[in-house]
Amino acid sequence: MPSFSTRPPVLDLIGQTPLLELPFRKERLRIFAKAEFLNPSGSIKDRLARHIIEHAEENGMLQRDSIILECTSGNTGISLSLVGAAKGYRVKILMSRTASIERRNLIRHLGGEIELFEPTQGYATGIHLAQQMAENDSRYFLPRQFENPLNAEDHERGTALEILRQVPGQRVDAFVSGYGTGGTLTGCGRAIKRAHPSACVVAMEPAESAMLSGEMPCCHGIEGIAGGFVPPLVLSAPIDQRIKVSSEEALTMTQRLAAEYGLLVGTSSGANVCAALQMARMLGPDAQVVTILCDRAERYYSTRLFEASRHVDAFESSSPVASNSVGMPTESVLCRS
Incomplete structure (x- = not known):
């Protein structure tokens, strides 16, 4: 009889995601993005x-x-x-x-x-x-993701150390992340600060709900972050700066990441990239700014991210099927013998 491991193999697919160098030629800037959407369920x-x-x-x-x-x-x-x-x-x-x-x-x-x-x-x-x-x-x-220190600990000992190994010269000038629970921002921020005390840790938040900037929570279109309160984990994050990104900016960048880079990611990833580019612009073209691509795009098909695609689908569904001279459809004809 074969021997079977008691550890589910899918768990070994978690982590060790690549760090992508993204050149933004129009802006004459580059950033580095951790491809967390490649985890087995599709998110960090x-x-x-x-x-x-x-x-x-x-x-x-x-x-x-x-x-x-x-x-x-x-x-x-x-x-x-x-x-x-x-x-x-x-x-x-x-x-x-x-x-x-x-x-x-x-x-x-x-x-x-x-x-x-x-x-x-x-x-x-x-x-x-x-x-x-x-x-x-x-x-x-109860995992208690919003307050459980294990959440930040895993990023401090895992995600951040991966970033430090992967980034050229093991140098990080700025780390940029939004916050849902605050685990990524807090854990990665701590480890990166420990390795590079001068690194800038930046909290990205929706412009419509910039609670860390002292504003009232409000509706926004960046699903998965800033859920109407400041989580306890965020309070211990070593935040140096806050950058606001509007829902519209996040949406436009997410669509650009798909169209220009082939990256099928969600809107929070687009928002992170917007904020990372702002930091890169402030620090200069040689700066090494790292951010997170949090999750995959497929889970947003019913949202505004795919609105244009749904309109095309609706148009094609309502159009009459083209036919040839004998009234048969001209495409997708399946012949059976």
Whole structure:
């Protein structure tokens, strides 16, 4: 009989993503972008999901009948569902009704259960609901992604060290990231600052909801970041500067990354690149500015990111099929013998 490893192989696909050098010829600038959309579920959140679940297992916090319960805009829910499926745990995700339908479908496809809520107070609504559910049922395990120090720790010991090994000359002049939970910004910021004390750690946030800049939370179109409150993890991030990016700027850059670089990424990635280019412009053409490409584009098909494509689909669907002289369709003709 063959011997089988007890570790699910899909977990070994997490991390060690490439660092891409992106030349922006029109701007005469370049930046470096960590391709986190290449993680197995399609986002950077695979890292925290694996780390938190494996830590819970090692410390006896998970039983075979445990249910992993988390509030998320979607990416963490997809990642927890992937890890849960691989390890045999039930996963229940609390999601805002405003999250894209593709994220819900991916969670369900991986066996996760979903409960939708009205985000009257942003993420805080779902976080409170998760805490109430856990108080009433001991089977629930809460990863607590917004406050769990393991989230930042994984990026500090993993993502950031990968960046420092991959960047030319192991030099980082600035690190730019938005924040959903704050784990990437805090963890990578700490490690990069430790290696390069003069490096600038930059928090990107939506111009319409620039809470770190003292503004009130408001609606914006950059899904997955700035969810209506400042997460506890962000409060310990070594932030030197804040850059605002509008939803429109993020959308335009995301479409440009696809059209000019072949990078199928989500809107938060476009926003990160916008902010990184601003930093590169400030620091000069030789500066090494690093940012994150957070997730893949497919989970945004129902959003404005793919609006133009949907209009083309609708037009083609409504157009009559061209026919030849005998009334047969002129394309996609399948002949069977």
